[in-house]
Amino acid sequence: MRKVAIVGAGMxxxxxxxxxTPKELSFQATKTTLDSCGLTxxxxxxxxxxxxxxxxxxxxQNGEYMVDGCGGWNKPTMRVYVGGGTGxxxxxxxxxxxxxxxxxxxxxxxxxxxxxxxxxxxAFFLTIFDSITERALEPNLLWIFALEMNRYMERYGYSKEDxxxxxxxxxxxxxxxxxxxxxxxxxxxxxxxxxxxxxPVSRLDVSPVSDGAAAVLLASERVxxxxxxxxxxxxxxGWSLDTAYWATRDLYYPRYTDTAARMAYEMAGIRxxxxxxxxxxxxxPFDYKALHHMEGLQLSPRGKTVxxxxxxxxxxxxxLPMCPSGGLLGVGNPIAAAGTMKVCELFxxxxxxxxxxxxxxxxxxxxxxxxxxxxxxxSVVVVGI
Amino acid sequence: xxILQRITRNIDNRYWDPGLIGFPVKNSYTAGVAGQRxxxxxxxxxxxxxxxxxxxxxxxxxARIYCExxxxxxxxxxxxxxxxxxxxxxxxxxxxxxxxxxKEKPSLIAAVKIADGLLIHRLGDCLPEAVHIxxxxxxxxxxxxxxxGGIEDIKxxxxx
Numbered sequence: 001m002r003k004v005a006i007v008g009a010g011m012x013x014x015x016x017x018x019x020x021t022p023k024e025l026s027f028q029a030t031k032t033t034l035d036s037c038g039l040t041x042x043x044x045x046x047x048x049x050x051x052x053x054x055x056x057x058x059x060x061q062n063g064e065y066m067v068d069g070c071g072g073w074n075k076p077t078m079r080v081y082v083g084g085g086t087g088x089x090x091x092x093x094x095x096x097x098x099x100x101x102x103x104x105x106x107x108x109x110x111x112x113x114x115x116x117x118x119x120x121x122x123a124f125f126l127t128i129f130d131s132i133t134e135r136a137l138e139p140n141l142l143w144i145f146a147l148e149m150n151r152y153m154e155r156y157g158y159s160k161e162d163x164x165x166x167x168x169x170x171x172x173x174x175x176x177x178x179x180x181x182x183x184x185x186x187x188x189x190x191x192x193x194x195x196x197x198x199x200p201v202s203r204l205d206v207s208p209v210s211d212g213a214a215a216v217l218l219a220s221e222r223v224x225x226x227x228x229x230x231x232x233x234x235x236x237x238g239w240s241l242d243t244a245y246w247a248t249r250d251l252y253y254p255r256y257t258d259t260a261a262r263m264a265y266e267m268a269g270i271r272x273x274x275x276x277x278x279x280x281x282x283x284x285p286f287d288y289k290a291l292h293h294m295e296g297l298q299l300s301p302r303g304k305t306v307x308x309x310x311x312x313x314x315x316x317x318x319x320l321p322m323c324p325s326g327g328l329l330g331v332g333n334p335i336a337a338a339g340t341m342k343v344c345e346l347f348x349x350x351x352x353x354x355x356x357x358x359x360x361x362x363x364x365x366x367x368x369x370x371x372x373x374x375x376x377x378x379s380v381v382v383v384g385i
Numbered sequence: 386x387x388i389l390q391r392i393t394r395n396i397d398n399r400y401w402d403p404g405l406i407g408f409p410v411k412n413s414y415t416a417g418v419a420g421q422r423x424x425x426x427x428x429x430x431x432x433x434x435x436x437x438x439x440x441x442x443x444x445x446x447x448a449r450i451y452c453e454x455x456x457x458x459x460x461x462x463x464x465x466x467x468x469x470x471x472x473x474x475x476x477x478x479x480x481x482x483x484x485x486x487x488k489e490k491p492s493l494i495a496a497v498k499i500a501d502g503l504l505i506h507r508l509g510d511c512l513p514e515a516v517h518i519x520x521x522x523x524x525x526x527x528x529x530x531x532x533x534g535g536i537e538d539i540k541x542x543x544x545x
Contacts, residue, residue, distance in 0.1 A: 058412025
């Protein structure tokens with residue numbers, strides 16, 4: 001396998017309701033990415049793009065529909081779709097294209113426009129659950145995650161205030177992100193007292209519904225070294241799917257993340273992730289999920305994560321900054337694009353280009369993770385400079 | 386394996402009504418940055434706009450905000466009034482409804498070439514036997530007070 005670097009990144013603003021069509025959002029992210037590294041479409045060999053459920057954009061074959069906005073006109077393109085895991089799965093997918101030697105450059109573009117779902121994107125989730133045993137109970141993601149959050153908190157004795165601290169930190173980080181859809185700072189009290197949706201999930205424990213797109217450009221070593229003196233190398237990729245059957249899962253431990261992370265770390269030659277990784281961007285659609293994933297990513301001992309969080313270990317100037325971008329809670333959650341946004345963040349952080357959000361101390365190694373499908377996929381990428 | 390129903394002739398497998406499973410959500414769509422302006426022009430002024438990529442010498446109809454070939458942004462200065470006339474690039478005569486029943490009267494659908502783009506639309510004021518590829522056609526707009534800002538603000542294209 002050849003070395004692969006990220007050489008450019010770009011994204012749209014994340015918003016609640018965009019006028020732009022999915023194609024137009026894709027175009028904006030793609031164009032910004034090409035401009036960021038001074039390339040044109042002629043320099044792009046192939047496209048690996050992703051969107052999560054077609055239902056959100058309301059377009060069956062959404063991947064095919066988006067192609068021209070992603071710069072895929074008349075080029076080899078392949079869409080990835082693993083629900084919320086898509087944004088980083090697409091990076092692994094693009095990595096294959098270049099690492100295999102088949103292509104020298106690959107545009108990775110992920111987009112989601114959730115506002116087309118009426119009255120709310122949440123209701124589409126009804127059809128992802130088992131049609132015989134579960135659908136009759138009218139499940140939605142909120143109460144399914146409420147079960148997981150409840151089990152996780154109970155297992156380690158965490159409180160709602162503990163979980164709320166993640167939402168507060170991430171939203172605070174997000175205020176420094178120019179693409180964030182938020183403008184207000186929130187407190188632990190705000191989160192805990194926000195509208196109860198499905199115990200223990202309150203409204204501010206959850207990331208918002210968003211529209212947006214994000215992209216990166218991948219290049220082989222030869223091309224990357226010609227383009228930039230600061231390529232960000234993809235050191236490892238990993239992904240894994242657990243069973244979709246809830247009854248055989250722990251709920252309090254994301255085994256799928258564990259497996260995916262170990263695969264990526266092995267490829268990257270990382271033996272002690274908690275010591276070696278400088279920045280973590282775990283997937284945080286819910287506040288508890290960031291901590292849940294930190295444990296799965298081997299970046300925090302099980303059951304000790306809240307203690308580390310309260311000690312400032314995961315702050316921007318802590319030992320292992322967590323979600324310096326603001327994450328999904330702080331920037332927004334256009335499903336597939338949210339994962340790619342995390343990789344964009346690592347790209348900017350490792351190059352020292354994250355402006356107000358910059359993690360101090362010249363970080364060298366970062367990990368980003370996304371999660372989704374039937375709540376059982378994790379995709380992990382390790383990048384370094 | 387239990388069989389609840391077996392269809393032995395494909396033709397019996399008619400259509401599927403999504404209403405039967407009570408799917409709870411609908412989608413609503415925005416026309417987009419380019420689409421918004423494109424349909425405003427049709428609604429307010431009865432004008433069809435394209436956008437031209439000077440580099441690729443290509444005029445897209447309907448207008449877009451980017452060129453798919455080179456990914457240049459297409460801006461205000463690139464918008465061109467392409468007129469309301471075009472030619473039939475391809476056509477079909479539709480005999481069945483979407484659920485497979487015979488239509489009372491077949492309808493004509495055409496891909497109308499305007500500048501470098503194709504608009505898919507109905508043909509009207511036109512006998513089926515008269516339609517041919519290359520036939521010049523012109524947009525018939527609805528009266529201004531009936532226009533909604535959508536593709537059906539054009540009633541159909543007709544020969545002239």
